[in-house]
Amino acid sequence: MGKVLVKCKNCGDPFTARTADVKRGWGKFCSKSCKAIKQEQRTGQHAAHKARTNDRLWGEPEDLSWDAHKF
Numbered sequence: 001m002g003k004v005l006v007k008c009k010n011c012g013d014p015f016t017a018r019t020a021d022v023k024r025g026w027g028k029f030c031s032k033s034c035k036a037i038k039q040e041q042r043t044g045q046h047a048a049h050k051a052r053t054n055d056r057l058w059g060e061p062e063d064l065s066w067d068a069h070k071f
Contacts, residue, residue, distance in 0.1 A: 010034035 002019040008030040017027030029035040040046050 008034055010038045 003016045004019050004022055004027075005014055006017045006022060006027055007014055009028045011030065011034055013030050015030040021027040029038065
């Protein structure tokens with residue numbers, strides 16, 4: 001199995017990746033953290049999840065109908 005020198009698409013550091021992985025379109029990032037940073041920039045999924053979770057935890061209750069008898 002051959003290896004090839006590749007430049008990370010996030011940080012720009014050179015790293016070695018398997019030739020077979022590069023041919024598949026993989027081997028673009030030097031680490032999982034570099035991949036995660038680039039993916040978050042592209043999709044914003046984690047930020048959106050945090051916003052939804054934060055709203056649920058600290059916002060107003062969504063439905064009080066089951067508990068309305070206590071007021």
